[in-house]
Amino acid sequence: MNIITRKPLLIMNTHSFSSLGVPATIVAALTRAGIDSPFPIQIDTLPDTLAGKDVLGRGKTGSGKTLAFSIPLVARLSGELSGGSRRASRPLGLVLAPTRELATQITNAMRPLAEAVNLRVTTIFGGVSQTRQVQALREGVDIVVATPGRLEDLMGQGLLHLDAVEMTVLDEADHMADLGFLPVVTRILNATPNTGQRLLFSATLDNGVNKLVDRFLHNEVMHAVDEANSPVTHMTHHVFDTPSAESKKELLYALASGTGRRILFMRTKHHAKKLAKALTQAGIPAVDLHGNLSQPARDRNLAAFSDGSAKVLVATDVAARGVHVDNVDLVIHVDPPMEHKAYLHRSGRTARAGAEGDVITLCLPTQKSDLSTLLRKAGITVAPISVTSRSPEVLALVGEVAPYVKPMPAEHQHHGGAHRGKGTSTGANAQRNRARRGGTSQTARGRSTQTSRTTRTGGGRPNTDTRRSQQR
Structure with missing residues (x-):
């Protein structure tokens, strides 16, 4: 195996997609999507992948891996590997991903490139009816992006055949291993x-x-962008010691109250659902993401988080590899994970694509020893500090506080849904329509550390003594 290791921050990016051999039609599609220059993992791998070599790519989350394999997959299948006419149930390209969220994200990133060269892409995963997936296969697709379970199920039914596949991609292979x-x-x-x-x-x-x-790989070239477990350089880690469950709750509500996007990680599905509901009732619109949700509920909640109607996503580890939303300001480990890889995967939801971000771990006295061991294994050096919800270090991370949002009556709330509005209910139908549109705001929000103090009453929120910059 040929191994090439790079540290991306030491590279002066003078490359363009064209100089790396990407066809002009795909370069134009990238430009239309606002992508003008390649990331280091793309610079390293594209010459080999476009040349038809087997490649093992290792890079931390947010390093640009999706385009690193989507570009050569689309370029080669539309060119020298075109395979003639499109055939029913026999794709030319296959991408395997561990979760339905990640499969959907990959498809969304790949589809504009594929459409530019007249290739069809479809997504296959479990948790929903297979009818539409089977219909898409019968009509003929060029690239299938799938989770392993549903894919094997369709193969077993004779509805999908892989004997024509010319290119195969395994994304997040280590997570597939973790999931069995x-x-x-x-x-x-x-x-x-x-x-x-x-x-x-x-x-x-x-x-x-x-x-x-x-x-399965032959004479592969390995490209390693930075070390295997290295944390993102633009990511700042914090450990906040808190003496009791009640003080932890006040601290958590304060950290969740800002205007920017933040993801809160919990260990269990039940607690994730419970916290999202409690935050929403306290005037902080939040949605949950975990294994008990149906696919429509997952899609609705991710859409709400993407379009800004909910600024807070409360998730279990199922989302650590599947949520790819830009401009996540904070990742908060409400429950510290069990092992260091989960810590890194969770933390990677912020500081993506060169952006900055903060990672906070809330630590009770009984968790100190285990957390110290976990951080050491993750290669993270951070000094824990004792704080309250009113500490300057906390207020600086909260930034501008979002306006209070009156929750809808319980009988009108969706499972895991969030209400958007300012003191008035817009109704369940409006919320559903917003989620279906699923528009994504990519506007970065600056932080404001100017915070004065008062006590808010009403809304059921614990008293954090944090003044909201905009009043109802």
Whole structure:
């Protein structure tokens, strides 16, 4: 294996997509999407992937891996690997992802490129009816982006065949291993032609990922952008010690009250749902994301978080690899994770694509020892500090406080939904329509650390003594 390791911040980016060999039609599609210059992992891998080599790409979250494999997949399948006429149920390209959220994100990023060269892309995952997925396959698709379970199910029904696949991509291979998908992935790869090009992207090579590499990649080139577990350089880590559950609750509500996007991580589905509901009732619109939600509820909640109608997403680890929303100011580990990889994956939801971000871990006295061990394994050096909801360090991270939003009556609330408005209810139908539109705001919000103090009454929110800059 040829191994090329780079530290992206040491690279002076003088490259363009055209200089890396990307076809002009795809460069134009990237430009229309506002993407003008490649990231380091794209600079490193594109010459090899476009040349047809098997590539093992290792890079931290937010490093640009999705385009690193989407560009060559679309470019090669529309060119030298066109394969003739489109055939029903026999795609030419296959992308495997561990979660339905990530599969959807990949499809959304890839589709504008594919449409520019007349390729069809469809997404296949479980948790929803297979009818539309089967119909898309029968009509003929060029690229399938799928989670392993539903894909194997359709193969078993004879509704999908992989004997024409020319390029296969495994994204977040280490997470697929963590979820127990490796046996299924192995069976799927065995169903693809051994002569096809294969790209594997992973943050680490443990938990059996190296076995996939040894078995299915041939004369591969490995591109490692920074070390395997390195934290994002523009990410600042904080550990806030808090003496009791009640003080932790006040601190959490204060941190959730700002105007920017923030993701709060919990260990259990029940507590994630409960916290999202409590925040919303306290005038801080929040949505939850976890394994118990139906696919329509997941889509609705992610749309609300993306379009800004909910500034807070309360998630379990299921979302650590599947949420790709820009301009997330804060990631808050309400419950510290069990192991260091989960800490890094959760934290990677902020400071994406070169942006800055902060990661906060709330620590009770009984958690200090375990958290110290976890951070050491993650390669994070940070000095814990004791704070309250009124500490300057906390107020600086809260920034401008968002206006209070009156919650809808319980009988009109969606499961995990959030209400947008200013003191009045806009109704359930308006909320549904907003979620369906799913527009994403990419506007970065600056932080304001100018905060005066008062006591807010009403709305059921714990007293954080944090003055809201805009009153009802």
